[in-house]
Amino acid sequence: MESIAVVLILLLTVVVSGWVSRALPVPIPRPLVQIALGGLVGLAADLRVDLNPEVFFLLFLPPLLFLDGWRIPKEEMLRDAGTILELALGLVVFTVLGVGLFIHWLVPAMPLPVAFALAAVLSPTDPIAVTSIAARVPIPKRLMHILEGESLLNDASGLVCLRFAVAAMMTGAFSLYDAALSFLWVALGGIGVGLLVTLAVTRAKTWIARRIGEEAGTQIVVSLLIPFGSYLLAEHLHCSGILAAVAAGVTMSFAEARGPAAASTRMQRATVWDTIQFVANGIIFVLLGEQLPGILGRAAETVELTGHHEPIWLVGYVVAINLALAALRFAWVWVSLRFFLFRANLRGVVVQRPSGRLLIATSLAGVRGAITLAGILTLPLALSDGEPFPARDLAILLAMGVIILSLVTASIGLPLLLRGLEMPPEPGHADEEDRARVAAAEAAIRAVERAEHGLAEGRADAYLYVEAAGRVMDYYRARIDRRTGDGAADGLARRSEAAERAMLLAALRAERATIQDLVRRRRIGTETAARLMREVDLLELRYDG
Template sequence: MTTITVILLMLLAVVVSAMIVRASPLPLPLPLVQIALGAAIAMASSYRVELNPDVFFLLFLPPLLFLDGWRIPKDDLLRDKGTIIEMAFGLVICTVLGVGLLLNWLIPAMPLAVAFALAAVLSPTDPVAVAAVARRVPIPKRIMHILEGESLLNDASGLVCLRFAVAAAMTGVFSLPQAALTFVWLAVGGLGIGYVVTRTITLAKGRFAARYGEDGGSQILISLLIPFAAYLAAEHAHASGILAAVAAGITMSYAETTGSALATTRIRRNAVWDTVQLALNGIIFVLLGEQLPHIVDGAAEAVSESGHHSPWWLLVYVLVLNAALALMRFAWVWLSVRFTMFSRRSDGSAFRPGLRLIGAMSVAGARGSITLAGVLTLPVVMADGSDFPARDLAIFLAAGVIILSLVVANTLLPWLLRGLVLPPEPSAARHADEARVATARAAIRAIEARQHELSEGQADAALYAQAASRVMGLYRERIDGRDDGATSADEARRYEEAETALRLAGLAAERDELFRLLRRRKLEDEVARRLIREIDLQEARYRG
């Protein structure tokens, strides 16, 4: 019962943290508020959560990585693939080697393998945390997409490096040729298994739904189970479950392009996954806060073993570690951005990124939930039953890096982004206009065919013709507005914006009236729920 109570308290802390951030006049980073609430729970309760690293890894990482792979914009990922790959793999390897050696030199009590393990979990970045702290000044889409792509890939590469480092720490043996072969199998096997598992499940559920109908709740539950299925299948085959979860998410995004799922299923599923992401990310940080008092004690003990008896050395370690990570990232971003990103403008002229752009992308590399989840999965004991060396110190340093990197991003990123000029992006509006014209013409053809099908042999065929004419008129207005040139397209877009605003106002009034009738008991609950849901779906459509 106590465990259930603590879990409920953590979920409540996630909710309260979001409310505090929204209500606060100050730009508080959500992860820091969650860590503080977790520490408050620890101080108010004598019960401490005992973490099982394997269970923790399974419960938290697969769904988060799956969702990243599912939702990341693929076109933008491919457009800047050179920059993303350099930062996701090259920077990770340099971070593991450079920071690992620095940690081993700075803290002799931390074995080299453990230092490499800590450096590996510090290499992934978290764009979700950056987006949360940069709400005051939106991050340009091009930069955000690069950060998302980098995060998706360096999550996988960093956690794979963590696996090698932990294995070396547990066994005391590391063979480079054997590690290379193992890495190939981890990567190829993990990616392949993630694809096969997801493809098989989506095809099976699609055929079942086509034959027997679609149940939205079951479809949502299947999507929640896919990352765990891919992860467990890959781990059973001794491949990378992390890469399998990422591959499963990317495969899911392509499987969804068939549009076979019902609109209501997609709306509900997105809401469920948003909730899952909020809960998992939040619980990770709340859990860190809950573990923090015990971690600080263990870290202070590890510091004393290094010959430094003052606990203030913990702060020195965190500052040195953050400085090393920042300098390494700035240098790597400078090289990557300068030679691969924005190398040419659309008119063919060269574009040279300035220090503000490089600084913004460097500061935006804050650490977050994946780093925290990875470091919390360090083994508690060695194979011989002894304590894992410097585990609490590693967790404390990771927590310090997360907190300080978020504070720095919260302070500097809005200033660096304000007024930042980037090369113009390809016109998304033109492609959207072309797509709307194409879809309108397809809709008119389908309406005409459906009208003839419905009115054939009917005495009131004129009724169907009138209804079809009214519906097709809306699509013809869209086509006429898009085919008259740039000025007409702009006018049509403004007209649609005005029409959308009026429709939203009408929908809001309809919903308010339904609630009023429901409160006065002039409408049955079931009927009210159905009508309100219809209005909600229409509003979701117009809000895009």
């Protein structure tokens, strides 16, 4: 009963955090509100949740990473693949080495492998926190896509570095050759597992649905099980469960274009996943706040490891580490930009140089969050000989301090840096959307013509189907003439005859098939396709009730 009560309290706290963050006159990111409320719950209710790192990883990370991989715009990610890989791989290694050495210099009592382990869990970023921070001062779309893509990949690289740092501390040995081979297996194996599991599951459920029908509840549960299955199988094979969940999400978006679910299933599934995302992210930050009172209560003992006696020194360490993280990130981004401009000049391509404010904003956007919290809690309690793991409490306290300070810094700095900033023009999707609407409308007209011949043939009331087909085709022809549409069947008569409904449903299914075909052939982007598919789904639900 106590465990159930704890879960209910955490859920209630997440709900209250949403109310509080919207009611505050000053825009404060929801993660900060959730941390504060979690701290209050920990103090008022004397609530103590023993976080098992393996359970924590399994419950929260697979679904969140799966959803990120599923929903991230693939075209934007591929367009900026070079930049994303530089940040997700190169910057992580650069951060682990630079910040690890800096932490060891700053706190000599922390062994170098532990300092590298702390730097490894601080290297992954949390785009969800950045999105919350930028709610009232939106981050440029392209920058946000880069940050999202970076976070999907740097989680795995940071945690792999953490694994090797802990192994070096436990065994006292480190092999760069073995580490490189292990990294390849962990990364490629994780991606392969996520890809294969998702393809196998989606094809199996499509095969079953075609033969015995589709049930929305079953389809939703299957989508929930895919990230957990991918994660567990990858971990069993000693691969990256994190990358498996991400790869499963990316694969899911492509598999959905080939094995379409019913409109009702897609609508219900989107709502379920939105709820899971809200709850899981909220609980993570509430748990972070709930853990703070206990950790701060040991601050006086922990600070003695550093050779000082006043806990205020820990605040200084947290500030210094945050500055080091931002400085290294800024240096990496600046050098990468210079290299990019140099290559563009060699090719004779004129590229608009980003402003300095945007570079600083990119550095501040490296907010730490759930992966950092989960990763630092995986530090072992003891070494192989039974001795306590050195500086474990200090590493946890510093990691949590960095999470909170990075959130506060970004919530103050990003709005100031981005307000009034003129960005280079980003390519619009209006023309792409118009072309997709016209292609879908043309396919719908052809489908209505086929349906008219098939349904009206040999019937006494065939004229009803002919009239219904005429009305539906007139609507689609008007949409083609306008070269756009608003997704609402304003031009259709509000009549519920079976004939008209049959014609309209045939047209909508043809629209959906055309949109999916355009996505597969990369004629339109996933964002445009998602918007058009939602319009078609809403209309189908309206007339197929």
